[in-house]
Amino acid sequence: MTPATQARVPEEVDRGALQLVAEGVTETVGFQLATISVVRTAPDGSQELEVVADAGDDATGEIIIGRRTPLASLLEEIKQAEVWGQFRFLPHEKLTERDVQNAYGWVVPDFEPIDAPDAWHPLDLLVALLHDASGVLRGTLAIDLPDNGRRPGPEQRRLLEKYAVQAARTVVTTLEREELSEQVRLAETARRIVRGASAQQDLSQVLSDCQAGLVEGFRSQGSWIQTFDEDGRGSGAVYASNGDAVELPSTLVDLAERSARRSWAEQVAVVVAGDRPVPEVLTRDEQATIVGFLDTIGISSLLFVPLGAGEECLGNLVLTRTGTSDWTELDQQAALDIGHDLGRVILNARTFQREHELVVELQALDTYKSQLISTISHELKNPLTSVRGYLELLEGSTTLGAEEQRAVQAMGRGTDRLGRVVDDLLLMSKVGDPHHRIIPVAVDLARVVGEVLDLLSVTVSTKQLAVSTDLPDAPVAALGDETEIDRLVANLVSNAVKYTPVGRAVAVKVDRDGDHVVLEVSDQGLGISEADQEHLFEEFFRSTNPAATSLPGTGLGLAIVKRIVERHDGAIDVRSTLGKGSTFTVRLPVAG
Ligand code: ADP
Numbered sequence: 333m334t335p336a337t338q339a340r341v342p343e344e345v346d347r348g349a350l351q352l353v354a355e356g357v358t359e360t361v362g363f364q365l366a367t368i369s370v371v372r373t374a375p376d377g378s379q380e381l382e383v384v385a386d387a388g389d390d391a392t393g394e395i396i397i398g399r400r401t402p403l404a405s406l407l408e409e410i411k412q413a414e415v416w417g418q419f420r421f422l423p424h425e426k427l428t429e430r431d432v433q434n435a436y437g438w439v440v441p442d443f444e445p446i447d448a449p450d451a452w453h454p455l456d457l458l459v460a461l462l463h464d465a466s467g468v469l470r471g472t473l474a475i476d477l478p479d480n481g482r483r484p485g486p487e488q489r490r491l492l493e494k495y496a497v498q499a500a501r502t503v504v505t506t507l508e509r510e511e512l513s514e515q516v517r518l519a520e521t522a523r524r525i526v527r528g529a530s531a532q533q534d535l536s537q538v539l540s541d542c543q544a545g546l547v548e549g550f551r552s553q554g555s556w557i558q559t560f561d562e563d564g565r566g567s568g569a570v571y572a573s574n575g576d577a578v579e580l581p582s583t584l585v586d587l588a589e590r591s592a593r594r595s596w597a598e599q600v601a602v603v604v605a606g607d608r609p610v611p612e613v614l615t616r617d618e619q620a621t622i623v624g625f626l627d628t629i630g631i632s633s634l635l636f637v638p639l640g641a642g643e644e645c646l647g648n649l650v651l652t653r654t655g656t657s658d659w660t661e662l663d664q665q666a667a668l669d670i671g672h673d674l675g676r677v678i679l680n681a682r683t684f685q686r687e688h689e690l691v692v693e694l695q696a697l698d699t700y701k702s703q704l705i706s707t708i709s710h711e712l713k714n715p716l717t718s719v720r721g722y723l724e725l726l727e728g729s730t731t732l733g734a735e736e737q738r739a740v741q742a743m744g745r746g747t748d749r750l751g752r753v754v755d756d757l758l759l760m761s762k763v764g765d766p767h768h769r770i771i772p773v774a775v776d777l778a779r780v781v782g783e784v785l786d787l788l789s790v791t792v793s794t795k796q797l798a799v800s801t802d803l804p805d806a807p808v809a810a811l812g813d814e815t816e817i818d819r820l821v822a823n824l825v826s827n828a829v830k831y832t833p834v835g836r837a838v839a840v841k842v843d844r845d846g847d848h849v850v851l852e853v854s855d856q857g858l859g860i861s862e863a864d865q866e867h868l869f870e871e872f873f874r875s876t877n878p879a880a881t882s883l884p885g886t887g888l889g890l891a892i893v894k895r896i897v898e899r900h901d902g903a904i905d906v907r908s909t910l911g912k913g914s915t916f917t918v919r920l921p922v923a924g
Pocket of ligand 1: 859860868876
């Protein structure tokens with residue numbers, strides 16, 4: 333290791349560090365001009381040298397910083413050069429036709445060589461090739477105009493070699509830093525986009541939110557995003573990034589769709605510009621079509637990125653730049669990554685949109701069902717009332733024979749049952765109607781329980797059920813609609829009585845728990861399977877248990893209970909074991 337390789341690389345390496353190296357060469361080694369260039373990739377894929385630091389003549393410096401020359405022509409020229417360590421020295425005698433301006437970016441100095449055998453000639457070329465650790469050429473250090481007017485001797489060359497090593501390190505570090513900060517910037521862009529794209533928004537919102545970030549992150553002039561239809565066919569919407577939205581001709585939209593599918597399959601993001609080679613996913617004609625269109629809207633180049641998730645291509649993203657077709661490998665890679673992120677976003681947004689549409693459809697269906705129930709039950713109510721009236725007349729008639737009387741009784745039972753169904757349906761549509769508000773009053777639950785049990789007393793004694801009650805000494809009142817709470821208690825207690833076999837027990841308990849009144853109805857009845865419990869409160873649901881369905885019922889009782897509870901800001905809970913029994917617990921807000 334030579335002492336020069338131990339030279340400390342400054343912490344803050346930027347172009348300033350390269351400038352220091354260049355100045356070191358001029359001041360310490362005794363040259364009037366030193367120029368450091370780095371290797372860049374040109375839009376057409378060829379390599380160029382870009383001047384990034386120079387020391388010496390200030391006026392010249394301003395002109396040449398940033399100037400680019402083809403690397404190939406330098407390498408061609410120095411084939412004849414003498415090898416001095418890292419340096420290549422090409423004495424003017426070896427030149428046939430040399431274009432210093434092209435190769436180095438500075439003009440040939442205008443001076444008279446001194447009169448000596450080792451005199452420096454204006455056309456002499458001395459340049460160090462700066463390689464990275466893996467031997468890749470990353471830049472050059474070119475020097476000119478020795479103070480003493482002579483070609484460098486052994487001592488000067490030794491010193492120059494030191495600077496070449498330091499320049500190489502500095503160039504590599506600078507380029508790495510540049511690349512790193514670019515990577516950080518692009519990663520930041522991607523993160524911002526994914527974060528900003530919430531699945532809760534609709535797709536056009538998500539995409540327009542993303543576009544600002546994309547345009548900024550990629551330093552592009554504008555962008556547009558095309559998403560494909562959900563069925564995967566045809567082309568969906570095209571979203572442009574800025575106010576002056578680009579109206580894309582349909583041929584171009586179709587072309588973009590085809591290219592997106594190809595690019596997604598190949599997993600590439602491609603650059604399209606007049607001065608760039610035809611990308612592998614396009615034909616020459618296709619490229620010409622795109623470039624022709626870009627010309628008409630004053631755009632120099634675009635980066636075309638497929639969007640997708642898994643196998644599926646979901647759209648494409650186009651980023652445009654004016655005045656340059658210079659998109660780096662890093663840009664393309666980052667854009668492809670964003671294509672994956674946006675693909676997921678599109679998929680999420682689609683799912684969200686689909687769910688939303690489904691909810692709307694279901695709500696419409698629910699409204700339709702409620703209206704249907706309400707209309708039918710009202711329509712049934714009137715004829716049923718008149719049938720009942722005439723049946724009562726017949727029942728009172730003394731002229732009927734025994735057979736006719738049995739028929740009238742059967743008709744009476746039938747209309748009673750029908751009447752219960754219609755009543756349930758009417759109540760169902762009433763408690764399910766959000767416009768039908770409750771006017772809350774204090775309802776003494778113990779009293780309601782007592783009344784309900786009175787009404788059921790005949791059945792209770794027929795079935796020899798052991799009914800017990802656990803009621804508070806002082807009245808406990810729930811806050812709500814008297815009729816509805818009455819119906820709630822009646823439905824729960826009558827279910828317990830109905831679904832409990834002969835001779836078993838039913839228990840009803842009322843209690844207060846803080847701000848709530850708690851009603852608990854337990855039985856030693858048939859019980860409800862876990863699978864049935866999931867649907868218990870749905871309209872028209874009847875158990876899958878044949879022992880239960882053999883008993884008369886509409887499947888509306890618990891649905892009504894649930895709606896009443898919800899309308900009262902209460903809660904209902906069921907615990908049940910098939911074959912053992914059930915406990916329904918209702919909590920309602922306490923009155924007062
Ligand atoms: P219905 O009793 O008119 O069928 P419900 O909505 O009141 O309608 O009850 C729905 C179903 O839940 C019933 O068919 C029955 O199978 C079951 N079920 C309700 N309460 C009980 C209970 N206490 N014990 C056992 N099964 C019950």
